[in-house]
Amino acid sequence: DSGVTQTPKHLITATGQRVTLRCSPRSGDLSVYWYQQSLDQGLQFLIQYYNGEERAKGNILERFSAQQFPDLHSELNLSSLELGDSALYFCASSPQGTSLGYGYTFGSGTRLTVV
Amino acid sequence: AQTVTQSQPEMSVQEAETVTLSCTYDTSESNYYLFWYKQPPSRQMILVIRQEAYKQQNATENRFSVNFQKAAKSFSLKISDSQLGDTAMYFCAFKNRDDKIIFGKGTRLHILP
Numbered sequence: 001d002s003g004v005t006q007t008p009k010h011l012i013t014a015t016g017q018r019v020t021l022r023c024s025p026r027s028g029d030l031s032v033y034w035y036q037q038s039l040d041q042g043l044q045f046l047i048q049y050y051n052g053e054e055r056a057k058g059n060i061l062e063r064f065s066a067q068q069f070p071d072l073h074s075e076l077n078l079s080s081l082e083l084g085d086s087a088l089y090f091c092a093s094s095p096q097g098t099s100l101g102y103g104y105t106f107g108s109g110t111r112l113t114v115v
Numbered sequence: 116a117q118t119v120t121q122s123q124p125e126m127s128v129q130e131a132e133t134v135t136l137s138c139t140y141d142t143s144e145s146n147y148y149l150f151w152y153k154q155p156p157s158r159q160m161i162l163v164i165r166q167e168a169y170k171q172q173n174a175t176e177n178r179f180s181v182n183f184q185k186a187a188k189s190f191s192l193k194i195s196d197s198q199l200g201d202t203a204m205y206f207c208a209f210k211n212r213d214d215k216i217i218f219g220k221g222t223r224l225h226i227l228p
Contacts, residue, residue: 002159031214042206042220043160056215088158094214103150103208104216106160 003027006091006107014115018079021110023091025072030095031055032074033104034066037088049074081114088112117142119209121219128197129227135182136192136222138207144168147211149183149190152218155203163205166190194224202226 003026013019025032034046045058049068060066063081068074078085088111092104118141128134140149151163166174166183173181178198182191194201207219 033216035218043218045215045217048215056213058215090160092160103148103152103162103165103210104160105162108157108159111158 002105002107004029004091004093004105004107006089006110008110009108010111010113012113012115013081015081015083017081017114018077019081019112021076021078021089021091021112023074023076023093023107025074025091025093026105028095029093029105030072031093032068032072033092033094034074034076035090035092037090037109039087043090046076078112083114086112086114117144117209117211117217119207119217119219121207121222123222124220125223125225127225127227130197130199132197133193133195134197134224136194136205136207136224138190138192138219140188140190140207140209142188142209142211144211147209149181150208150210150216151179151181151192152206152208153201153203154206154221155200160206164192197226199226199228 005024007022030051032049035043046060048056066076088109090109092106094102120139147168149166153161164176178195204221206221208216210216
């Protein structure tokens, strides 16, 4: 157990629908990062939050949004889902926003299948 | 923009052999960190080893070591005495002061019995 909790582990939904993925960071970690991993591909950075504030955005679609709550858990909302959104979505956390040497601690991911 | 390139999509080696995974990166920054992550079939992302750009000494973690060539922007991972449990996807990754980790596309490594 890495300490980063993602729910649900698996999600199957239809095109056009909206889903919410949830992430609880490791205790004490202030930064949360979301990544998308399509089949047999690398990890694409979506968005980062630090202590409740958006800090950096990657190639996140306008149909996707995220937020980090006061208790530091984060949610990634995916709407108007398309078949191509099927992927493994990872959440990761790190202790500080500017700690260069820290790698991330990853959750086990949410496998999203759009049918 | 920073980029990370892994030129070997897939590799296979016999158990107990040594294998080296290649990685190159591109950046204009002088201070950064490099990482290797392992993703076994369980899909969990596991940090294997990290290297600070300012340190000339290559990082080592048990059977895992790196060959960091800063001028060449090269960061290869060597796995010694490979084990069946080393079978996984390996991602090279780069992080600078933006605090965002950029991953390569990965190398799928098969350890054969």
